[in-house]
Amino acid sequence: MNRNDVTEKIIATKVSQGLTWEGVAKKVGQSKEWTTALCLGQMTATSEQAKVLGEVFGLTEDEQKWLKVVPYKGSLPTSVPTDPLIYRWYEIVNVYGTTIKELIHEEFGDGIMSAIDFSMDITREPDPKGDRVSVVLSGKFLPYKTY
Amino acid sequence: MNRNDVTEKIIATKVSQGLTWEGVAKKVGQSKEWTTALCLGQMTATSEQAKVLGEVFGLTEDEQKWLKVVPYKGSLPTSVPTDPLIYRWYEIVNVYGTTIKELIHEEFGDGIMSAIDFSMDITREPDPKGDRVSVVLSGKFLPYKTY
Amino acid sequence: MNRNDVTEKIIATKVSQGLTWEGVAKKVGQSKEWTTALCLGQMTATSEQAKVLGEVFGLTEDEQKWLKVVPYKGSLPTSVPTDPLIYRWYEIVNVYGTTIKELIHEEFGDGIMSAIDFSMDITREPDPKGDRVSVVLSGKFLPYKTY
Amino acid sequence: MNRNDVTEKIIATKVSQGLTWEGVAKKVGQSKEWTTALCLGQMTATSEQAKVLGEVFGLTEDEQKWLKVVPYKGSLPTSVPTDPLIYRWYEIVNVYGTTIKELIHEEFGDGIMSAIDFSMDITREPDPKGDRVSVVLSGKFLPYKTY
């Protein structure tokens, strides 16, 4: 057994029982973004979170233990994603990557926007010309250290 | 001469004269995000925008014309970016890609978040534990058509 | 169980029972192009469509549920396809890609032809020198947004 | 000097003089699709066509000769295109590739749709919900030979 087996069981159970990530997240007590990432094998659960997920998805003790092990992260099968929705995000990095770099450096100097001390919020933005997906990314700025 | 030559001239002039993208954007009359992408060879200028940039960066008539030609987009030298700041964005796509996909589909159904009818806003978010980079992405949801 | 298992079962059943995609499409009530893409794991079914396919291919309740889950799209095993028929399409993109780009931009300006608000129609075009495959692609033009 | 130098000169001249591919095609006497592919270094000109292009773009005798040499074809810098417009075509091949294969085989049996005995027609399709790009591809079906 490994973390991937647990992820697959979670996904299969979700499809079979018609659960929603938002509903699961409420039970876990965290945002839907972080909770989904946890269930998809990218984050690490506390004992309480593992227990909650164990009840929601019918996981054994050992399966719950795997949720508490830090996983080997990376959720995509290829370095350039083939799925159109995910590819659009890759396209944004590809087309706007140097723009993002220039503007963060112009504002903050040399350093990065953290992907660890980081949060994400995905919401629907109603729009008469067609609703929009609004995503807010917030990451701590980490300046390069000199020494 | 090609668009790349114009981009390189713009960047070299910016460094040499100490301009800021925000300042350039104000003269162009668009957001700093879109304007920077334009200057870095990813967007297409109108005649007026090209003229403004021509004055700011000392571009010839032909160089201004190239700004009005739709460019071959893609601003990164490798499919997996090596620059740490840009890589963090790629990492977000890699780690959170399936999460983003799940949540957008849960809210909207099958389709994508447009990277064309799209805007981006990068700002500093003051924080006592260290300022944060806040990025708002807004893209129209496009549902898959059945036929 | 996952979507791929359902796709493989559909294909195996089709071979075993000698069904045609056109026949399946008629029962589903959509075009043969969209229906085939659905059966091959690229599109998402409504409950009614899933039920029809369930009857046609002898799918269980859970298998039908998987048809209603938005799949991770991408139907090819390698980034450059090895199958000669599919490669010819890749070759068209490779040889004519810049031509297509130039002509769409000449007619419409900067933007893309949507692959989401998109339809395809494949027909036989009788020709005394040898019948031809005629394919009509129709995608909404999406102009780049400035902001 | 090589074909690529001639292509770059043609493109630079087109930008500088504000020509359109459609206008060039009319002088050449072929479709705008084939003519653009020729100018972008993918097709081979006859002596008359080379002469016409020589006049339009101010090419020397040697440059005209290069237009008559069969080029090493392939117009994209990477095997997976980064430009969003061209990528959408690659996405169509990736998502619909197996669908296209199934339907052509269902209608014609084993073989391919030629990318050589092939034509393409790109037009604007007016639509109240937003104009569409309509592309008609026509390729001779070539059945596999048994022996």
Next chain:
Amino acid sequence: MNRNDVTEKIIATKVSQGLTWEGVAKKVGQSKEWTTALCLGQMTATSEQAKVLGEVFGLTEDEQKWLKVVPYKGSLPTSVPTDPLIYRWYEIVNVYGTTIKELIHEEFGDGIMSAIDFSMDITREPDPKGDRVSVVLSGKFLPYKTY
């Protein structure tokens, strides 16, 4: 079950029973080159051919049906083959590729040698300095269409 399962069964049976491809081809009534390609999952059988192979290799009805389905072609596990015999062919394409291109164009003009309307004949050429492998490839020339 899929075509690959059938191919593996055919190969395993051939090893176990000590059959030769030449012997199989005689029963099928086609050349040993085409028949081997068929058995290795690259070509499509008629009902009669599938029946003959069914008897030779002890295939079930369903396995025979798979032989009649057009396969996803491509018989090598990597884009650059590692097997020395097959690599030598790749090396010929790599070293002589531009030579082949020049000479076919010199004789025929722009176009290709078909790999579909194509046959191959592999024979032993006795030679006192060591026997040689003689391979005759014959492909229809297909000129590029102008339109």
Next chain:
Amino acid sequence: MNRNDVTEKIIATKVSQGLTWEGVAKKVGQSKEWTTALCLGQMTATSEQAKVLGEVFGLTEDEQKWLKVVPYKGSLPTSVPTDPLIYRWYEIVNVYGTTIKELIHEEFGDGIMSAIDFSMDITREPDPKGDRVSVVLSGKFLPYKTY
């Protein structure tokens, strides 16, 4: 200066003066296949051959010397060729590679068909249904040594 510079000069001169490879080969006194490969930077000339080519293409003494240096072989810019004519050869290796391997081993046992002690002959094969390209490849069989 390096061999590539000499190759480019040879090609440019051939285009400019309208020479044919067959004509060049007659002066060199070798087959058109080998001579073309030599001119394209894949083979090594004797002093006499270099002198002949020097006269045909107007090469300096140093350029002639480069023709006598064994080149770093490999004539294609990518591991999977993009040019349609050369790709068809790669496709033959991809689709028929395992077939070729099986049949040579069936006839000769373990070993390879040499790509060094090798010759190639490309001719036009008249055919009422459209002329064919006929290629004869002849390579010495080299058995694996046991020790």
Next chain:
Amino acid sequence: MNRNDVTEKIIATKVSQGLTWEGVAKKVGQSKEWTTALCLGQMTATSEQAKVLGEVFGLTEDEQKWLKVVPYKGSLPTSVPTDPLIYRWYEIVNVYGTTIKELIHEEFGDGIMSAIDFSMDITREPDPKGDRVSVVLSGKFLPYKTY
């Protein structure tokens, strides 16, 4: 002019004048590790540091300005390095990567060792069996945020 040009000039001057990185670092007033990374185009200089380097390497005003621009980082030409010294580091990541991951997580929980708030110290460790290279890496631990 770009940052790469400045890097190349710095390296060429260093070779020509026989400077050492340690000597340069003393003038800059930072560690030899950080200073070398700066000179090799990976870090960003302050105005004073740029001025010092300007004197050491004879840089123009514009060249000094480039040292103050945040560079596109990444100092290796291939994703798997070919140079044996650098490869050994890649090998350490490849062989010990999962070990490093396990032990940092065992001590700190889920998170990463920062490569930004990071320092490195390379020294000679005398050893009778052959001197050793001793490298101390120190990076702040950054725990994953939950939200």
Next chain:
Amino acid sequence: MNRNDVTEKIIATKVSQGLTWEGVAKKVGQSKEWTTALCLGQMTATSEQAKVLGEVFGLTEDEQKWLKVVPYKGSLPTSVPTDPLIYRWYEIVNVYGTTIKELIHEEFGDGIMSAIDFSMDITREPDPKGDRVSVVLSGKFLPYKTY
């Protein structure tokens, strides 16, 4: 059975029983770094070490024998690691690789830092601004031999 099966059993047992690498290492009598690498399939055990691990993880005789076989090393699934913690190490090699090379050569001359006669020590470095990961790498310097 192969080494990979043994590695997976060790990891699963460790999760199930809540062991720590440090605890395992104490029983083995080696450092936690080397012991973890051994358990993750990168190093080779002596008979005594295999026996100890056999007791700790409940391994059969044959499984213990596999621990004594030199493994095919390499612990990562992709050449560029996707896991953020391991990627940071790859990033260090990518950004600082040329710096490391310059400084080792400046101190030692041409040669490498061994990854074989090599040790690693990972510790927590308390720091009021946030604890740090401190890693000491020590590798014998191996000078290139001339001959």
Next chain:
Amino acid sequence: MNRNDVTEKIIATKVSQGLTWEGVAKKVGQSKEWTTALCLGQMTATSEQAKVLGEVFGLTEDEQKWLKVVPYKGSLPTSVPTDPLIYRWYEIVNVYGTTIKELIHEEFGDGIMSAIDFSMDITREPDPKGDRVSVVLSGKFLPYKTY
């Protein structure tokens, strides 16, 4: 069943019974280098050799037959090997490849050193400064044919 299954069985049996390749080679009556390559699925056995290996490793009749089938060669999982011992050989090819090429051509002219009519001998070379691995490679020189 296929050759790979036989190879895995041979390796597992060797580990379980503590055999040595040298001992196996003596029974087969060939060198340890060739015999090991045979057992690892790279060479082809005669009937007698297959029978001997069948007794040594307890192979069934069918498994013995697979040893007599020419295998698809290539023993490494990635094109750049990750195992440090094997990588060093790849490094030799990478660093010394052009040197080897120059010196063989200087001595022999254009051609190659055969990897088919080839033998290898690996021995221990005692040395007071640490024993050395001595490897003698011997390959027939094959000159390029002109025609």
Next chain:
Amino acid sequence: MNRNDVTEKIIATKVSQGLTWEGVAKKVGQSKEWTTALCLGQMTATSEQAKVLGEVFGLTEDEQKWLKVVPYKGSLPTSVPTDPLIYRWYEIVNVYGTTIKELIHEEFGDGIMSAIDFSMDITREPDPKGDRVSVVLSGKFLPYKTY
């Protein structure tokens, strides 16, 4: 100027003046293998060696200094070499790689054959059936350290 420029000048001078590597090596006073690798940009010269090469190839003072700088090693343009002579060496690594690994480990235990404390000797081995290339590789065995 960089090392590559010096390498290219050395090669061009060698072709132009008809020198041999063996003759150059005698003047340098090292083996022809090491000397060729030095001239091809893979090794580092002492001051005396640089002076000798300076005279042989007419190098300037600065060019001689570059010979004394440790180069970024790796002499091949692609990770899988296209040149047939060099490819054969890569093929040996690919086909015999696991064999070499098994036999060195059987004789020496876990560790590697050094590619740094390493020498190579290439000679002609006369043989009535065709002369052979004999290559002796000698590398110190380096055992993995435990700690």
